[in-house]
Amino acid sequence: MILQSFAIFGLALAAGVGLIHLIWDSKDRWAVALKVFLGTGAGLGIASCLYFLRLLLFPGQGGYLLIQAGFLGCVILALLWKNRFSPGRVFDRFSISPIQVVLGLAVVFVVGISAYYWIVFARIYPHGDYDAQAIWNLRARSIYRSADNWENAFSPLINRNFHIDYPLLIPLSVVGGWNTLGGEVLRVPAVLSVLFLFSMAGIVFSATAYLRSVSQAAMAVIILLATPTLLLFSTFQTADIPLTYFLIASMSLLILASEKNNQGLLFLSGLMAGLAAWTKNEGLPFLLIMAVCTLFIFRLRQTRTNLLFLLAGTALPLLSIVLFKVFVSANNDLFANNGLPAIVSKLFDPARYIQISSHLLSELIHLGDWPFSIIVVLFVYAWIMGVRSPISLAEKFSLFIPLSQFVIYLLIYIITPHDLEWHMNYSMSRLLIHIFPLALFSFFLLVNTPETVLKNDQFLSSGNRN
Amino acid sequence: MRNLRIMAITSLIIFSLFVTINNGIRAHASWKQDQSLEDSVSRWEKRVKSVLKHVPGDVNVLGYAADWNIPNTEYDLIDQENEYTLTQYTLAPRAVQPGLDQEWIIGNFTKPGFRDWLDENLPSYEIIELGFGMYLIHRTSK
Numbered sequence: 001m002i003l004q005s006f007a008i009f010g011l012a013l014a015a016g017v018g019l020i021h022l023i024w025d026s027k028d029r030w031a032v033a034l035k036v037f038l039g040t041g042a043g044l045g046i047a048s049c050l051y052f053l054r055l056l057l058f059p060g061q062g063g064y065l066l067i068q069a070g071f072l073g074c075v076i077l078a079l080l081w082k083n084r085f086s087p088g089r090v091f092d093r094f095s096i097s098p099i100q101v102v103l104g105l106a107v108v109f110v111v112g113i114s115a116y117y118w119i120v121f122a123r124i125y126p127h128g129d130y131d132a133q134a135i136w137n138l139r140a141r142s143i144y145r146s147a148d149n150w151e152n153a154f155s156p157l158i159n160r161n162f163h164i165d166y167p168l169l170i171p172l173s174v175v176g177g178w179n180t181l182g183g184e185v186l187r188v189p190a191v192l193s194v195l196f197l198f199s200m201a202g203i204v205f206s207a208t209a210y211l212r213s214v215s216q217a218a219m220a221v222i223i224l225l226a227t228p229t230l231l232l233f234s235t236f237q238t239a240d241i242p243l244t245y246f247l248i249a250s251m252s253l254l255i256l257a258s259e260k261n262n263q264g265l266l267f268l269s270g271l272m273a274g275l276a277a278w279t280k281n282e283g284l285p286f287l288l289i290m291a292v293c294t295l296f297i298f299r300l301r302q303t304r305t306n307l308l309f310l311l312a313g314t315a316l317p318l319l320s321i322v323l324f325k326v327f328v329s330a331n332n333d334l335f336a337n338n339g340l341p342a343i344v345s346k347l348f349d350p351a352r353y354i355q356i357s358s359h360l361l362s363e364l365i366h367l368g369d370w371p372f373s374i375i376v377v378l379f380v381y382a383w384i385m386g387v388r389s390p391i392s393l394a395e396k397f398s399l400f401i402p403l404s405q406f407v408i409y410l411l412i413y414i415i416t417p418h419d420l421e422w423h424m425n426y427s428m429s430r431l432l433i434h435i436f437p438l439a440l441f442s443f444f445l446l447v448n449t450p451e452t453v454l455k456n457d458q459f460l461s462s463g464n465r466n
Numbered sequence: 467m468r469n470l471r472i473m474a475i476t477s478l479i480i481f482s483l484f485v486t487i488n489n490g491i492r493a494h495a496s497w498k499q500d501q502s503l504e505d506s507v508s509r510w511e512k513r514v515k516s517v518l519k520h521v522p523g524d525v526n527v528l529g530y531a532a533d534w535n536i537p538n539t540e541y542d543l544i545d546q547e548n549e550y551t552l553t554q555y556t557l558a559p560r561a562v563q564p565g566l567d568q569e570w571i572i573g574n575f576t577k578p579g580f581r582d583w584l585d586e587n588l589p590s591y592e593i594i595e596l597g598f599g600m601y602l603i604h605r606t607s608k
Contacts, residue, residue, distance in 0.1 A: 117489050
């Protein structure tokens, strides 16, 4: 059943890869790898938006496979029209240094162990974690079991604790998969989780390799996939890992768009940011951050046009979100029973800031559940390796993006109507994991690569850009 | 400086590989421990699903009462919350609302004294014992 659970998303994945290739015509080998990993989210995300529109417009729940096939068919036609099927330089011969071989083997080892970890926990906890049962898989079940009356899944009679206002990328992908397979196959949400986990790692690897070097990319992905909490959350079947995927996809595309002065990449960055918001509400402030960053990064280069490209990318996911919010009309738990006077009073309460700082410090020390603080380790590493110079404006903004998202999360804690300690215990480690891959990617963009700092050593240097 | 940088790169990789191996060991230990056991959610589903044999098909909302409702009873709030969540998860798309307002109510009681509490709060009702502390309560008057 597990292979079938992968296969049902095959057409969407192929369509996603094709769409990225259609918009970004780079034939560099790392660009091609990046397109494959970006295609996962683009394909699944667009398919879920189209499936939602289909549910709104027509009775029944069938047709997920047909939507994927239609999407793929359109992409293939567009690729043929644009003559984008030439193989390019992907399979050209390339040199590889011994250090890259060693690091490559380490990456293979880490990926292998991560896959084993996921398989074990997917079998032990086939229903995922608490949040999967309370929100994501509950929503999928409710929609799937309601058949023609799927809108009952958003009945106001359902307890507010089950967050019926949360967006639908993950639940609808699961429902689409179940309708295709003809039953509630537990492996479907698990397969989605693993697709997003490894595609996220793939984006970090290929974007770093494209912008910096293969060794630097290997270092980044080894640390990412070694992070115990990240692996654990990937088995939870919640929307946290898919959200993280879309955040890193959007951020890396914005940097690439600036580096290459390519508006197509900006469109894709907008698409990914929009899909982040269609995955989880935390994606909405991220969308705003990306718009602001676009304004600053492209300040002298046709700001209005560039912003329009970014916003054009968000169109389909935003349309889905607006229709969903109108359709469900449920208040978010953070703002229901939390009026303006209460929010203002919390904003000026120093005790809350102290409580949050103290909790945050503990969370940051134990970030990712590494046996020794990974922040300290990376800080020392950066100090020894040195910071790269010069750094482009977009790369500088790569630090601002996770930092802004982090600040927004802290603001939410300040104004939360829930018991603050409970809310932080319940969610802070997950929220920090949203940001960790972004921060790690920024870190390896800013720190000198092994090739650069050791460029006189023949053992270490070969095939690098920087 | 170059030697220091080589050490930094090597140490970071070794540290990461050490944690990776630890992840693998943890997964392997969990696998060996739980290989023969059914997961707790599936077990809970089997208990709760029996409710549906007794409830008419057109009932879309069920009530839910548990130890947390009974005054002066000790309970673990997290366990109670999890069990309520799993009950809703199992019975979806039906809504499961905490309280005694619905005609059909799921009871999840592990402590004695719940019948006295039901007698005090429901004028008349029928109760079916489903096992494992699960009950189906049918209000026979408003």
